[in-house]
Amino acid sequence: MARRMGDTFRYLLLMVVLTLWPAFAHSAETKTEAELRNFVVQDCGSCHGLTFKGGLGPPLRPSDIEQLPVAAIEAIIREGVPGTAMPPWKALLTDDDMAWISRQLKSGALLEKTR
């Protein structure tokens, strides 16, 4: 339990530092919307399922992420979730990419396109 608290604290600290430092090390290339859509469905889909019903990672259908505001989803994509297999994607995606992905996940728009 103490260990978990420590991890959580360190994670929060990291989030605060990185939020205050938004221009951190972006080398991500700009992707077209079609490339980004393919990336989310195929690469995120490797762990979360092509239809976002989950896998090694949790399900990401709109009903699964109802409680999470778009900003929280963006933060999870940006920083990952320590202690799990979810990596931080900030080195590969731009802020705009992450915001776009978060909105698509919330609305379920990508699911309609894949169906």
Add this chain to the structure above:
Amino acid sequence: MTKLMFRVVTMIAAVAMVGCQALQPEQNLPLRGTGDLGLIIERATGSVQVVDHSERDVLGRVEGLGDLSHASVVYSRDARYGYVFGRDGGLTKVDLLTMTIANRVIQSGNSIGGAISQDGRYVAVSNYEPGGVNVFDSETLETVLEIPAYYINEQGEKDQSKTVGLVDAPGNQFVFSLFEAGEIWTVDMMATPPEVTRFDAGKQPYDSLITPDGRYYIAGLFGEDGLSMMDLWHPEQSAKTILPGYGKGEQRLPVYKMPHLEGWAIADGHAFVPAVGRHEVLVADMSDWSMVQRIPVQGQPVFVMASPDNRQIWVSFAHPKNNVVQVIDSQSREIIRTLEPGKSVLHMEFTPRGEEVWVSSRDSNRITVYNTRTLEKVKTLSAQKPSGIFFTNRAHALGL
């Protein structure tokens, strides 16, 4: 004259026999073996292609297999049927000769892979949701056994762990690992009822392999640097950690894709395994499982596979550096070629004797066939978002 008579009689007999049976699609098929056939997963369309690696050609497509975002295949011992394990819990038995679905069940909410028993009677599926392993009759796909992967979680509650790295082992056993629980379980299918034995392993095993002789079961660990190894000749010794702390004191990179441990890359008494979160292939001395070398490669390795003659090690990579494949000479342990088969390379499969290797490029919608001696491209085939490639010679190998 007598010959002709014989033929006529045979023909009449054949027609009579056909008339007695219900007309099966196979009666219109030319006779052929299945030893040079295989299946290619088309992950986005929920279909598989039936391919012939002698002709380097696609014979046909079977559709309706559900979510194949993480799919794999094992074969019946007659190598006619492929059992396709889909992400959505679907288990589909595909007939390679008729190119039809022979049987299909949805056996869980979410699955990751499977295995067929040494005697060919049982097909086992490794599930994420609910966490555990289900065993089926390979003929009928009827449930034989359900093994919920119970463990006590960090909050002290009874929970079910995701299961990974399911393989068959000698003595008609199945072996698998529990991701959250950090355990390895063996299932003895010869005992009545089948007997499950639990062993402690390292943190978060993500995938496993078994050596071709079925002796060593090795689980890669996501939660710590190292691998958990069990000597199945001596299960009483439990699981040991090998290559502990291989990246000590170094910052691990974000892991954009879990490595896959499939088959066994071994040469000159050395084992080659992907490092987690590092641009390295690790080389271990099999006599004492110590680290011999870390080979720098261009990205995070996903598949590290030895050619059937063990002369070459072929390495594929995680996003975003996944448009290339690197070939390592197993003796000099140096990279001898970097190939560019296409965008988002996902899998590689050697022909049974290893003269060629097929490589799938998901985002280029193609399969590239290379000659392993010249390392030159021989042919390309088109496929829709191809991922895994599985040839039928797997029917006769332990652990595949």
